[in-house]
Amino acid sequence: MRLSVLFAPTLREDPAEAEVPSHRLLLRGAFIRPVVSGISATLPLGVRSMRKIEQIVREEMDASGAQEVRMPIVLPADPWKATGRYDLYGDLLFKLRDRHGREMLLGPTQEEAVTPMVAGDRLSYRDLPLNLYQIEWKYRDEFRPRFGLLRGREFLMKDAYSFDRDEGGMIRSYQLMLSAYRRIFDRCGLRYVVVEAEPGQIGGGVNHEFMAVAEVGEDLFVECSNGDYTADVKAARPLASEPEVTGDLEALTEVHTPGAATIEEVASFLSRDPPEMLKCMVFDVGSRPVAVLVPGDREVEEAKLERLFFPAPVRRFEDGDFVAHGLAKGYVGPGGLPDGVEILADHTVRTGRNWVTGANRPDHHVTGANTPRDFRVDRYEDLVVIRTGDRCPNDGGELRVGRSIVVGHIYQLGTKYSGPLKATFVDEDGTERAFEMGCYGIGISRILAAVAEQFHDAAGLSWPKAVAPFEAAVIVANRDDERVSAEGERIYHELGELGVDAAIDDRDETAGVKFADADLVGYPVQVVIGRRGMDRGTADVKLRRTGERSLVPLADVARAATDALSRAP
């Protein structure tokens, strides 16, 4: 491709709307252009990189036995009402009515489309397992779309759906996808972790997230410094410490703490540290009161509580709830709570003694509280928000909380969709049984942004070669010199013959502009041919990622560039 004709209008200035590097550089490098909030057009360079990612995904999906189909984007609303997701998604769904008033929506994912379709053909157990995938644009009407391709309202996804005869089959299909996903993200050059995660709006049981490590990411994960454990921060469970059993128990003493209702206020008032305090949070769990105890310096992870009591809804007590249950907000403690209040404690509570906690009376706390002498704990569970410094449940190593971009998510669904949508197959004994399903998503456009987040520097993007728009660029530094132009063309064609996906910068621009654009767009290998080099009989071969350069005799340039490419990440 000749850059003199390529539609790639790079920008000199940082666009005001771009808050994160990938958005800024994909705009500046002419990969995308904004159309309306959360919705972008993709320019030729972006199309090239996106297609390379698509092709990697397609190859690995096909290799794992999945088959490509294509579901509509505009879907009837009825099946979404049948599964309850019409309301669950709420305003996140783009809804519309057709000219006859029929309710439709733009698919955010496609369980409600693929499941009835497969069911419509009355398959037998002999037709299973089946795994159907597509690569198609999806829609979520985000309240605040941002970060360009990272949180858009229109995004390209690979979504796959497996159909199995029984749970064992479903798990085998799931494992195949887990392996395929690792190969896909490895080939894209991403640094990522695989974590067991929350089900979210898709639902179902076991599920894993593939999280590309990135400072700008909105999703937290946890990893062990020894590399043997990764988890979604909402699902991670730190090592449960052993209880301390040394020393005497203090006496339980009530203290007057006027106006001190928060952990910080009480700690300060009593000259104690927050870890010495016992925080007692009260929740409404499906209309039952549940108290949760954690050390004063920790937070309750509500997602863990939700999972524990699934499917009952969980919400924090509000002012009215405290009044209704006769509890003193700000001064609640476990001692003397009514029998009807279930008391859970995080495992970390086992390690503490002589707690300072609420006295269940306004402006009063107690010190020296100990279980079971002074309060009961109905059960210990994993309930805290994890934090850097917690211990790995596998080996006790130090856990670190990191930020990431979720680029893939896979789910074991069971019959969550096949049940309500009455999607069955005929089993060997002639009975109709609901498919055991799995679903598997990859954000193709989001991968593009995640790679950009991981691979850029002050000068611009530095793509891994597998997803670069071109593998190499031949830069004709002095286009007005016919010898230089001719030699650039020769090298460009030779690279093509060697199978390199190359571009040639034959634009009528200064060498400085061309160098800056090459670093901005991020071709993994740059070949620079200029007047001085021609006189010396050499060209410059540069690896974008490392900046490593070498002067190469003109006759060897194409081969040297190919070698450099094979060394490039």
Place this chain on the structure above:
Amino acid sequence: MRLSVLFAPTLREDPAEAEVPSHRLLLRGAFIRPVVSGISATLPLGVRSMRKIEQIVREEMDASGAQEVRMPIVLPADPWKATGRYDLYGDLLFKLRDRHGREMLLGPTQEEAVTPMVAGDRLSYRDLPLNLYQIEWKYRDEFRPRFGLLRGREFLMKDAYSFDRDEGGMIRSYQLMLSAYRRIFDRCGLRYVVVEAEPGQIGGGVNHEFMAVAEVGEDLFVECSNGDYTADVKAARPLASEPEVTGDLEALTEVHTPGAATIEEVASFLSRDPPEMLKCMVFDVGSRPVAVLVPGDREVEEAKLERLFFPAPVRRFEDGDFVAHGLAKGYVGPGGLPDGVEILADHTVRTGRNWVTGANRPDHHVTGANTPRDFRVDRYEDLVVIRTGDRCPNDGGELRVGRSIVVGHIYQLGTKYSGPLKATFVDEDGTERAFEMGCYGIGISRILAAVAEQFHDAAGLSWPKAVAPFEAAVIVANRDDERVSAEGERIYHELGELGVDAAIDDRDETAGVKFADADLVGYPVQVVIGRRGMDRGTADVKLRRTGERSLVPLADVARAATDALSRAP
């Protein structure tokens, strides 16, 4: 691909909803499945064929210098209001509002998206010409979607947009696309005609349609039996006949024709033939009355009238109009019409004399009417609906009216969109000028159906090899015989090594089911290996289109199948 795992549930029965062969066979052959009226899912076989068409389109677009981009499907409504198409499309647009109440729509085409995008980068004349294309799903909320992929509400289109500095450049870009389109449809194996056509809702000036010949088509075209002329039926102009000048003129005579208000009634009442009568139709053209004269056996082509008076709206006189102008409906004739009524006549009127026509008095006609003696004609124009038997304007050959499916449409737009959307570039002299644009559409999913319409028989589909889901199928007739299975596998692998895109029917089905499915799905070449053949040392190689079969020694089968494929259309 093994058919034992391929998701291709063929149907034994004709689906009730399918009215045309392509719809019926694409459903039965497991290429598509219905989701909701006018919206289909594409199964693996359909995806394979669709991708082959996409690839042909992509190759020819790239070869002609166009560049692939990708525009959003969900678009803001504002630019559509600026160009007036928001109202012009009306109910054909799928409209929606996002969660913030912003008006959006699903793109039926993308002029309003691509034009502001290109304008946003402040290009210079040196960046032109530019031709950007995409392959993406488009939306039209058809009142009555039907015929499967032929008239759907969601359809896959390649749309391209050229941007030029001046009209000459635009015409060059247009010619490049005209040639690329011919190569695309040739490679798809379609029989088609290229006609100059009406602009429709896209607007602009010169435009051409690519019409795939098909009995079920909804679009009429005209072609000369000598092959030197084709046209859209609404634009075709027959050879204008020479006036007859022999014989005396009859006297103008008023006759009483009680209750005879139609051509047929008057002709029957007066024992005349319809061609002897002069039909006088009255139209409201931008609030002016215009009378149009055509022979009694011809119809007025309103599209021609609209083009003549563009942009004034044209509508037939209704009852109230006749009253308002003091005209006797059913008895209007050109003699004695008020001066304010413009009188147009079709060229065919020149050839007649002594007309029978309305007397402008209820229940009365005149005979022997001649111009200019008895009535005036302000001008002669081409105004009739063309019909089989008309004469070719090029060589006088006989014209034939045929039916077709429009698979491509290209337009010279000029500044129709760049003007209202203020899309300019900086010209050599530093002034801002509006782009001269062209736009170019191809219906990818519609091509699939058009090919199916052209290439099928009673047994099923018979794809041209360029768009067949697989080029060849190896049919293992007796799967329970291990020798037969092993030999089938050997041939299947050898075909793969020879570069043939082959499938193997290794299903646990009877030979009869496999033969029927192979004919239904329409693999161009079938290789049948069965027990009897094994005993004899032969397999059967069959060309689907012609039914031609040959018995081939097993060692030569793969080579013979490859040869057959090279001969297949």
